[in-house]
Amino acid sequence: MNFKNKVLFKINEKLPWVYTQLVKVGLQWNDGVNEKSENETFDKDWKRKEGELVGGEFEPKDYQSDGQWLGFVYDEEEQKQNGVETMSCASQAPVNGIEVLEFRKWNKKPQYSKRFVAMGSGTTYRGNTPTATMDFIRTKGMCSEGAWGWGNVKSWKDFYKKPPQQVWDWAADWVRRYVFSYERLVYSYTHVLLKNLKRSPLPVAVDAWHKDRNGKYYRVSSRSNHFCLLVGYKLDDYWLVLDSYPPFIKKLRWDYRFDYTRVMYLRHRDEKFNTEALVQKKRDGVEYFLHVDDRGKFYKITDDFELVHIEKEELEKELKERLGKDFKMRDDFIRYLADVVKILQPINAKDFNKLIKK
Numbered sequence: 434m435n436f437k438n439k440v441l442f443k444i445n446e447k448l449p450w451v452y453t454q455l456v457k458v459g460l461q462w463n464d465g466v467n468e469k470s471e472n473e474t475f476d477k478d479w480k481r482k483e484g485e486l487v488g489g490e491f492e493p494k495d496y497q498s499d500g501q502w503l504g505f506v507y508d509e510e511e512q513k514q515n516g517v518e519t520m521s522c523a524s525q526a527p528v529n530g531i532e533v534l535e536f537r538k539w540n541k542k543p544q545y546s547k548r549f550v551a552m553g554s555g556t557t558y559r560g561n562t563p564t565a566t567m568d569f570i571r572t573k574g575m576c577s578e579g580a581w582g583w584g585n586v587k588s589w590k591d592f593y594k595k596p597p598q599q600v601w602d603w604a605a606d607w608v609r610r611y612v613f614s615y616e617r618l619v620y621s622y623t624h625v626l627l628k629n630l631k632r633s634p635l636p637v638a639v640d641a642w643h644k645d646r647n648g649k650y651y652r653v654s655s656r657s658n659h660f661c662l663l664v665g666y667k668l669d670d671y672w673l674v675l676d677s678y679p680p681f682i683k684k685l686r687w688d689y690r691f692d693y694t695r696v697m698y699l700r701h702r703d704e705k706f707n708t709e710a711l712v713q714k715k716r717d718g719v720e721y722f723l724h725v726d727d728r729g730k731f732y733k734i735t736d737d738f739e740l741v742h743i744e745k746e747e748l749e750k751e752l753k754e755r756l757g758k759d760f761k762m763r764d765d766f767i768r769y770l771a772d773v774v775k776i777l778q779p780i781n782a783k784d785f786n787k788l789i790k791k
Contacts, residue, residue, distance in 0.1 A: 500630030521551035574607035638692035726782040
């Protein structure tokens with residue numbers, strides 16, 4: 434962060450009312466949204482057809498009908514730690530959004546490395562563009578926080594040093610397993626936001642941060658200087674964003690104007706199964722099926738939400754680990770598992786085929 438940014442950041446932190454007046458005369462700190470570079474992509478985005486995606490050709494789908502994603506937020510990470518301001522908000526928001534999507538779609542809670550995405554996408558002291566960070570995720574992938582997290586980072590140089598080749602290999606494996614794509618919204622009108630919040634949490638650019646007497650944040654400058662994640666709302670009252678500075682959940686006035694809004698899409702590559710239906714089955718406590726129309730074969734829902742055949746002996750072994758060593762696969766126990774524990778359910782061919790994509 435350059436000297437001017439440091440001074441303005443401190444004023445905003447310690448004397449927000451003074452900073453508000455400075456913004457009105459054009460003095461504004463910039464945290465990571467490189468506006469000039471981002472505007473260079475505007476003409477291309479303007480020409481895109483509605484529903485056309487960057488990195489994918491599948492039809493967008495509404496996954497959260499009420500547009501409320503706050504209940505799926507679990508990873509709150511500050512982008513400034515150990516006294517090191519990383520200017521990484523353009524990486525924080527989309528990574529947070531992907532984690533929220535995975536939790537909603539597949540009931541998983543991964544913790545991905547924002548540091549890896551910030552480094553790999555070319556973040557500088559001026560920040561970065563959402564296009565650069567999301568294209569990096571789309572083409573190069575992500576690794577876990579455990580693989581390349583904060584660790585002993587004590588300086589900008591520490592944070593942005595290149596990771597070993599193994600970390601890049603892990604990220605490449607993510608790309609082999611997932612298809613990530615995004616769409617830029619040319620307009621961020623209220624009805625457009627409400628419509629697209631049904632599809633994903635939305636990375637958005639804001640003017641950070643100015644708070645009114647009611648605790649809601651409002652825009653002072655027409656220029657955006659920060660990137661965060663829109664995760665919900667109270668109709669006609671406020672918007673909710675997940676930020677990379679505390680308080681991590683912020684309320685923004687209903688008339689707030691957002692910039693550079695993105696819709697994100699994530700799916701398993703070469704998906705053969707009805708993932709949404711299998712996720713719901715697991716949430717209901719079902720993990721195994723007895724296929725009554727296929728010679729009594731047993732099937733298991735894997736951690737990746739696929740269906741695999743499992744032999745009776747292997748199933749008995751797994752259930753013993755879950756239910757105790759005295760468990761035996763007798764007919765009465767199968768009924769017990771279906772009616773009481775619900776971990777194993779009988780299924781006919783018609784219902785089984787609904788779990789498989791044609």
